[in-house]
Amino acid sequence: MATQGNLDVLILGSGGREHSLLKACLRSPRVAKVRVAPGNGGMALEAECLEVDAANPAAVLALVRQTGSNFVIVGPEVPLAAGVVDALEAAGVPAYGPLAAGARLEASKAFSKDFMVRHKVPTASSETFRQLEPALAYVRRQSVPIVIKASGLAAGKGVVIATTHAEAEAALRDMMQAKIFGASGDEVVIEEFMQGEEASIMLMVCGEEYLMLPPSQDHKRVGEGDTGLNTGGMGAYAPTTVVTPEVERRLREEIIVPTLRGLKADGIDYRGTLYVGIMVTATGPRVVEYNVRFGDPECQVLMPSLETDPVQIMEDIALGRFRSASVKLRPGATIIIVLAAGGYPGEIRKGDVITLPVNLPAGVDIVHGGTKRQADGRVVTAGGRVLGVVAHGATLQEAAQRAYSVVPQVKFEGSHYRRDIGYRQLRRDGVL
Template identity: 50%
Template sequence: MKVLVVGGGGREHALVWKISQSPRVERIFCAPGNAGIAQHAACVGIKAEDVAGLLDFARREGIDLTVVGPEAPLSAGIVDAFEAAGLRIFGPRQAAARLEASKVFAKELMLKYGVPTAEAAIFDAPADAIRYVRARGGPCVVKAEGLAAGKGVVVADDPAAAEAAIRHIMEEKAFGAAGERVLVEERLAGEEASVLAFTDGETVLPLLPAQDHKPVFDGDKGPNTGGMGAYAPAPAVTPALLKQIETEILLPVVRGLRAEGIVYKGVLYAGLMLTTAGPRVLEFNVRFGDPEAQPLLYLLRSDLVAVMEAVLAGKLGEVKLDWHPGAAVCVVLAAAGYPGSYRKGDVIEGLEDVPPDAMVFHAGTAVVDGKLVTAGGRVLGVTARGPDVRAAIARAYAAVAKIKFAGMHYRRDIGQKALART
């Protein structure tokens, strides 16, 4: 079969790499892809948001299965368009993708169907939001309502910081239309975790629990990024807690959507805070997380294409996931300036020296004049497996030590929370 993967980041490299291992797959295309993806797939010069262009390409090439990586084309209705043309595509339809595209929609759905989440107030005008945080006092979380590439959330320590965040989002239009409304939420305390699950609209099949590292600096300091690294499995989510998350969060959301006339097929990602009162939803994503996809897919032994086909056929209940033993860790190498304005075009060196027990997933790379160069904020995701998380961390950072480019920076504490627990 022919497969088209939509997107061009580290998540998509991991998807292409994993899909390439399926015995059913003869050829893979990726749009637009990147320099690393080009090692496994034919890269096509079509942007991920160009639904019409992607649909035309899929028809022309006789694509048997399209797999959507990023959130933007899902929110734009790519699944609806492909299905209307009779083409198989993995991912939720536009109505279901609102779960990520609109934090207000997600919050209202959770409240309606009893899914545990943070208390929140919603504002259309910055003056109203500012009055609220001043009257409320204390710490809070300010969120842009729409898609903001993982950067539209500000954890504010006091009302002044919250007010600055509101002005940045709503008045300065830092995230464009995504910031026309904001949510001001209570600030939950605990450890964060990511639980992803396949679902066909009836059955929910969780993957191993993972943990992302959003802030740019060690010790969870500095502004939020799209993710500076991740590992799996996360020991903070015990088997009993994972079952609780499935029954109290994932299943109620899928069933709630169905009650609203929305059948959710694809990957459902729950970003959680593990509080003393139990898990609480911070956010939902409607696709594989990035960088969580890298360690998760590196650990997955099952044929990913077979799982996706079971989702589309409504037969997920017949699937059992098979995993490599141990743990996997992904360390993101970022460009100078990221998560702010970042530099492009710096030559990347040392990839040929990376040990064979690590995998380097390309996130923001390109080939210019025959040289591999930086082309995004998050450049590479250095990923390794090990018999336990300590070994996986050591292997990942040993690989990181072989790579260099001007301005390269990365967190040196990926996975340390797991060590603290084990």
């Protein structure tokens, strides 16, 4: 049995994802103390925020030595790819998140495609290129639409779905010649376009043992009906029944098991979140990509869906002793509506004062992303996705009604949000 409250936690990150992880820590009986670095305006109201260059493993280790933290939760991919968990583990500090070797599944799309081919994980067929001319020649022989991906980390902006050959060639020149993503475009993956509906599968992995959280879906486009420019995500919900029992069976057998076995076979002791983005196609689920951390905003709807203490799960995984059988999920559905800053996803307004409701109805919570707490104590906008209203309900319809009843009470100049988050599932549920 777990002993009570001896974890002194440091959370790395500053988005809505990390705020929801902070809330999980504040609810956890395992946690005695929690700090965040760098945090945001909402996190500053609930915990001490510290400065650190999270991409620098030595700096993170120095901060942990200074604070005396004995457990680190890494939110974003950049510190994972930089080897922050490697440095902490080498120093005897347990941390939740994969080592750099595992983080390559996200940090290099070329590596992850090669991994999937070697371990027979269904995905779009693809070719990887390091030279522009052969890439151009290849693309001219393919049919459109075709997908062009910068292999390295590009903050969610490195993928172009080209509908014409001219567009595909322009994307290749941008990435490989103009280097618009810097070294992330040194290698480019060109892949087959897959038709279908996407879902996000968040796994909490401890070697070959794993917990599958409820399948979720997000809304990447800024406009209603999934129109307009791409964003980091304007909302999300879980569960989604696009993952039917049959799709789930195939997902586990054809994707998850071969992936975890493949990691082991490659000598990678994977412990942390593995986010499998899938396309549910006519021939079954296929992998779009792997990420090595929770999605944002998916994390904000998944933390409340766990009845078992998420921190206990993360600790058990970090220590390599996790067993999924004891985990309990909460029934019902959870949704998040993201409120974005004026101008987002283009040039954004910053520094607008945010007014929050004094009281929240049961089952509703507010999670901050791009906010900052000023010296005068006021919380102002400081990023594109400012905050999110999260609500749980017996059904998605109930969750959505709860969330949307609170959204208009959150006020800041220029605020905008989508009124149709969850529409695909609400249609499937027959309530829209």
